Amino acid sequence: MERTTYAKVLSGLIIVCMLMLPVSAYQFSMTNVENYDSLTNLYPYGTNSHAYVYNWLTGQGWSQAFYETDANVDDTDFATSGGGLNNADFHYHFGHGDYISGTTYVQYKNWPTSYLVRTEVNKKWGTSLISANKWVVLDACWVLYDLQWGSALRFSHGILGFASLKNVNANLPSSFLQNCIDNNYNIAYAWQRATQTVLAGNNHLVRVIFDTQDQLSNDHLPGHGTVAASELIDDDTIYYAEWRT
Amino acid sequence: MEDVIIMTMKKTNWIIAGIILACCLAIALSAIGMTVNQKTSAEGISPGPGISTVQGQLDSLALDATMPNSPESVRVPSVISVDIVQKGDDRISMAVANSIPSSSDAPLLAEKVLESYGGLPKDARLIDAVPRYQYKYNLTTNAVEEEYPWQTQVRYIQVLDGRSVIGTTINLGLKENGELGSLVKIWPAYGKGKVIKVVPAQRAYEKFKAYETTEKIQGNIPGGSKISNITLGYQLYGTWNSETKEPYLKPVWIFSVVTPADPEPFPLMVDAAA
Numbered sequence A: 001m002e003r004t005t006y007a008k009v010l011s012g013l014i015i016v017c018m019l020m021l022p023v024s025a026y027q028f029s030m031t032n033v034e035n036y037d038s039l040t041n042l043y044p045y046g047t048n049s050h051a052y053v054y055n056w057l058t059g060q061g062w063s064q065a066f067y068e069t070d071a072n073v074d075d076t077d078f079a080t081s082g083g084g085l086n087n088a089d090f091h092y093h094f095g096h097g098d099y100i101s102g103t104t105y106v107q108y109k110n111w112p113t114s115y116l117v118r119t120e121v122n123k124k125w126g127t128s129l130i131s132a133n134k135w136v137v138l139d140a141c142w143v144l145y146d147l148q149w150g151s152a153l154r155f156s157h158g159i160l161g162f163a164s165l166k167n168v169n170a171n172l173p174s175s176f177l178q179n180c181i182d183n184n185y186n187i188a189y190a191w192q193r194a195t196q197t198v199l200a201g202n203n204h205l206v207r208v209i210f211d212t213q214d215q216l217s218n219d220h221l222p223g224h225g226t227v228a229a230s231e232l233i234d235d236d237t238i239y240y241a242e243w244r245t
Numbered sequence B: 001m002e003d004v005i006i007m008t009m010k011k012t013n014w015i016i017a018g019i020i021l022a023c024c025l026a027i028a029l030s031a032i033g034m035t036v037n038q039k040t041s042a043e044g045i046s047p048g049p050g051i052s053t054v055q056g057q058l059d060s061l062a063l064d065a066t067m068p069n070s071p072e073s074v075r076v077p078s079v080i081s082v083d084i085v086q087k088g089d090d091r092i093s094m095a096v097a098n099s100i101p102s103s104s105d106a107p108l109l110a111e112k113v114l115e116s117y118g119g120l121p122k123d124a125r126l127i128d129a130v131p132r133y134q135y136k137y138n139l140t141t142n143a144v145e146e147e148y149p150w151q152t153q154v155r156y157i158q159v160l161d162g163r164s165v166i167g168t169t170i171n172l173g174l175k176e177n178g179e180l181g182s183l184v185k186i187w188p189a190y191g192k193g194k195v196i197k198v199v200p201a202q203r204a205y206e207k208f209k210a211y212e213t214t215e216k217i218q219g220n221i222p223g224g225s226k227i228s229n230i231t232l233g234y235q236l237y238g239t240w241n242s243e244t245k246e247p248y249l250k251p252v253w254i255f256s257v258v259t260p261a262d263p264e265p266f267p268l269m270v271d272a273a274a
Helices: A003-024 A045-058 A147-152 A171-181 A187-198 A213-218 B002-031 B090-094 B106-117 B201-209
Strands: A027-032 A063-069 A090-094 A097-100 A103-107 A135-139 A158-162 A205-210 A237-244 B073-076 B079-088 B124-138 B143-160 B163-166 B169-174 B180-190 B194-197 B226-237 B248-258 B266-271
Touching: A027 A045, A045 A063, A045 A090, A045 A171, A135 A171, A147 A158, A147 A205, A147 A237, A158 A187, A171 A187, A187 A205, A187 A237, A187 B079, A187 B090, A187 B169, A187 B180, A205 A213, A213 A237, A213 B090, A213 B124, A237 B143, B073 B248, B079 B090, B090 B180, B106 B124, B106 B143, B106 B169, B106 B180, B143 B180, B163 B248, B201 B226, B201 B248, B201 B266
Parallel strands: A027 A063, A027 A090, A090 A135, A135 A158, B163 B226
Antiparallel strands: A097 A103, A158 A205, A205 A237, A237 B124, B073 B194, B079 B180, B124 B143, B143 B163, B143 B169, B169 B180, B226 B248, B248 B266
């Protein structure tokens, strides 16, 4: 092959790579517990929430790292042993959450036999600068009532959730992702607007926890605005904001 | 010898090109959703249920409210339209402010802002005006280290015939000098409708204890919680719910639940239609 021809082919391939990478490099994951052994079943709201998350993000070229449901959801999905949600830029969890004597729980299908508490994920989210995970949504009652969930953030940026009871509504993830994608809103504001709209008048206490204030104010979904830098040296502080619906 | 070198270079070039092509194919496959780890795909949305049960300790909740007198019937107007407004600039809204309005100043400033959006409706009732901050929190000491003025949240709810309409809102975030940070307004207009019979509060309380509430909640009501108030009201359906065809109202008994963790009442509703 002539050197010039080879150069043209190589350039073409590089351009293809450059076009493909930005839309294909991002991954999301989801855990959905909607059928419980001893708690009220939430079906089909978790399934519907997943459909919205899946459709919005694959529509942007994202791929699904994993989707676990009901009895298949366990600690490993939340990166207690590495992997899990660390393999995805964005993780959405749907299910029950509880508050008992100052401790908050992500409740699994066979609650109270198994559950997730924040000590199990201490500094486990975003274990290195090259870990994919940046954001985790905990769509459940109570969990972020305990600000110590912020200790899960190593290099991950933020957690979105609730610090009170909350009503189930599958339109929440749809509204949130629409705000992120169609309106290019930053993530915290997208969550604020989505919760205040979809859960209007229900007096939920909504909370976001970020590792830095820059992330709280400026993080966007990739391709829809800036993403603030990760915190290189962990100072063991977090930034949070809250509002009512 | 030179020919051999040229041949080797050509082979190497093709190998490099092949590797890049393989990478492109792998990326393309990943982009269209053919990842190895993917277990499930989702396409359709199945319809949600209507009135449903709620997990919790509702039957053991302390009743710290008087049972209200129950009218035999209530007017349920039709919903003609819903004024939905969503305004705000995320950069302004999420930015820290030099100062934010006080709780006492904020309602008047909110009314001024609302002049650009049809004014404050006559059927609006102020819920509260609360200065909100962004907090720097130390995980080691469990203490707030710094607080940064963010926005003052002002909330209204619609009142129809003296009764709250759950699902309606005017929710503002006011920045320095009352500048608008964010606004969500969901405000129905009503037609004539009809008069329907309602179940007495005591009967609604029995339904409440049996977890027959209009909404599911994603968690338990903590021990030590109590019902602080019971009132007749309305619930708006269908404004933000793609599973419903048209917006409509339902009469509901509103049970305000106060938990040890959250000082503000959480409304749980029971269908009041007889």
